[in-house]
Amino acid sequence: MSKYGMYVKFTAIAGGRDALAAILMEAAAGMDGVDGCEIYLVNVSETEPETVWVTEVWRDAEAHQASLRAEGASEMIGRARPLISGVEQIKLSTLGGKGV
Amino acid sequence: MSKYGMYVKFTAIAGGRDALAAILMEAAAGMDGVDGCEIYLVNVSETEPETVWVTEVWRDAEAHQASLRAEGASEMIGRARPLISGVEQIKLSTLGGKGV
Numbered sequence: 001m002s003k004y005g006m007y008v009k010f011t012a013i014a015g016g017r018d019a020l021a022a023i024l025m026e027a028a029a030g031m032d033g034v035d036g037c038e039i040y041l042v043n044v045s046e047t048e049p050e051t052v053w054v055t056e057v058w059r060d061a062e063a064h065q066a067s068l069r070a071e072g073a074s075e076m077i078g079r080a081r082p083l084i085s086g087v088e089q090i091k092l093s094t095l096g097g098k099g100v
Numbered sequence: 101m102s103k104y105g106m107y108v109k110f111t112a113i114a115g116g117r118d119a120l121a122a123i124l125m126e127a128a129a130g131m132d133g134v135d136g137c138e139i140y141l142v143n144v145s146e147t148e149p150e151t152v153w154v155t156e157v158w159r160d161a162e163a164h165q166a167s168l169r170a171e172g173a174s175e176m177i178g179r180a181r182p183l184i185s186g187v188e189q190i191k192l193s194t195l196g197g198k199g200v
């Protein structure tokens with residue numbers, strides 16, 4: 001049974017990457033208590049200095065959707081939004097492997 | 101201390117995706133015994149039918165390099181190579197989060 005995965009590419013405003021990464025790391029820390037969140041990793045790119053990649057794996061799409069409605073989510077999104085100039089998403093079906 | 105991460109995009113030959121994903125899932129199963137491998141996930145794409153994405157997080161670059169020299173690695177790479185028409189890599193520094 002595959003899981004609901006994605007790579008999310010955030011492009012920060014000039015000079016905003018580290019502040020954005022810090023907010024996303026806060027979000028990651030909050031994921032411990034979030035039902036159905038199995039992987040939430042924050043990465044920076046070695047080749048694109050304004051990019052933050054987030055690796056996500058969820059039990060299913062419903063768990064992911066519910067997390068966006070959870071308490072604190074909209075407040076965090078609100079704090080991150082001014083630092084973001086672009087968002088792209090690679091949607092995945094995670095078949096399995098080491099880590100889930 | 102960030103970790104050594106990457107997203108590896110394999111483009112399979114026409115009709116070869118599932119066979120390639122199966123070999124990569126074998127590789128993932130073997131990662132349990134591989135020192136320094138923290139995440140090795142096999143994903144298929146919802147929008148690109150011939151694509152397999154592998155999410156990797158390693159303790160450091162040395163651990164990743166050593167895994168390529170490990171027993172069985174070259175044999176597995178040899179089995180996968182005929183099924184692969186292209187490989188792209190997004191190199192990452194994994195700052196942290198849920199799952200590592």
